[in-house]
Amino acid sequence: MRKYGVALCLALCLMGLLGGCTFQAVDELYALPKLPGDYQNLQAKIEEVTVGSGAEYSAPLWGSYTQPVQFQDLDGDGTLEALAFFKVPADEKPLKIYIFRLTGDGYEVGAVVEGDGTAVYSISYENLNATPTKELVVSWQKSTDVNTLAVYSVAKYEVSELLNTPCTAFNVVDINMDNHQELLVIQLDTVEGSSSRVDCYGADKAALTLTGSAPLSQGITALESDTTRRGYLKGEVATPGLYVTSVLGDGLVTDIFAWKDETLKNVTLNAETGVSNSTVRARDKAKPADINGDDILELPVPLGQPVGASIVPTLDAWYQFGIDGAATLVCTTYHNFDDGWYFTLPEDWVGKVTVTTDTAVVGEKRTVFGRWDGEKSNTFLTLYRLTGPNRHMRARLGEGERFTLFADDTTIYCAEFMPGGWSGGLDQAAVKDRFKITQADWSVAG
Secondary structure (H helix, E strand, O other), X not given: OHHHHHHHHHHHXXXXXXXXXXXXOHHHHOOOOOOOHHHHHHHHHHHHHHOOOOOEEOOOOOOOOOOOEEEEOOOOOOOOEEEEEEEOOOOOOOEEEEEEEEEOOEEEEEEEEEEOOOEEEEEEEEOOOOOOOOEEEEEEEEEOOEEEEEEEXXXXXXXXXXXXXXXXXXXXXXXXXXXXXXXXXXXXOOOOOOOOEEEEEEEEOOEEEEEEEEEOOOOOOEEEEEEEEEEEEEOOOOEEEEEEEEEEOOEEEEEEEEEEOOEEEEOXXXXXXXXXXXXXXXXXXXXXXXXXXXXXXXXXXXXXXXXXXXXXXXXXXXXXXXXXOOEEEEEEEEEEOOOOEEEEEOHHHOOOEEEEEEEEEOOEEEEEEEEEOOOOEEEEEEEEEEEOOOHHHHOOOOOOOOEEEEEOOOEEEEEEEOOOOOOOOOOHHXXXXXXXXXXXXXOOOO
């Protein structure tokens, strides 16, 4: 059973590596996967590690690399090394990353990276210096909320630990534009809330050295899920930065880090308050994004609706920030997060227009834009999300002329202006241009 598990696991990893799709008879699906010659040898080498040692697969828990067996060209010679992740509970250092190198006789163990803890939380493969080799950046999980980040060189299959430090999260960015990646390590102080910071490590020959450190906003209690982003800041030259969004009280705050005056700086931090006040905002589903497609990351700030009108749903104002911390308004949007689309408002609509949503009939969701006159809202534009077998017919109904914004195999988005009403300065073409389907990945650079 163990042998079958090893073969199946390796086969699945190879399927992920090679891609493609095949169709098999039912009885073939239950057969032991047949692997190419080199990988049959790798399977045998993995069995030598697992059989009798108590080793069991222990794949990384999070990130882009979560397979129990992974393939990477670590030394830049064009040949893939195989990395297998195990846990041996009885060992002093129970977590093992076996690196198998390919020789003329097949795969053999080239090196072993060991760590203590409960799991490998994540791994990434990064070139942190001028050599063609990749370093292993490993986050060892010590407990549910405690990780240690370690960086290993495996040049010539000799394991050298270049860095070992507590870590809440990290990212890799060429922050100082020297054509080498720097490692930015986020250290969150959840007890005092006053010493949370980002440390910058850069390569110095065979070592990683601390080249800069800058504080996060005081009083933060946690990182907001999936909102540590690489991006660019506004300026004559696009400056790389790291955007870190954290929980502050009942809201959120985003600290923006960039290389300034030969060191790492939190460019949005207010020195008097210890908080990036210009980026503090209420909780919203919106995340930092390149909303206008100019490669500069924008931050959302939720806005209320006109005084006297309903305050929900909100609009979002999007701001770009420069290396001096100054904010520039880019646009204002209404986002429908449930259905995955947004609409960019003209500047003169802000403060004058209300937005409401309803489901008029089954298969028809409406988003209604109204012009606020101080007492009531007068509908002038309605956007529809149509589903179901009669959606094509309903796309042609309405008081005005409905026009299609977007359609796929299951859904039609369309809109209509109310007859004789205010158009808000838009025509059909302008409405189509301002309607966008939300991208699955909010970040500009991951």
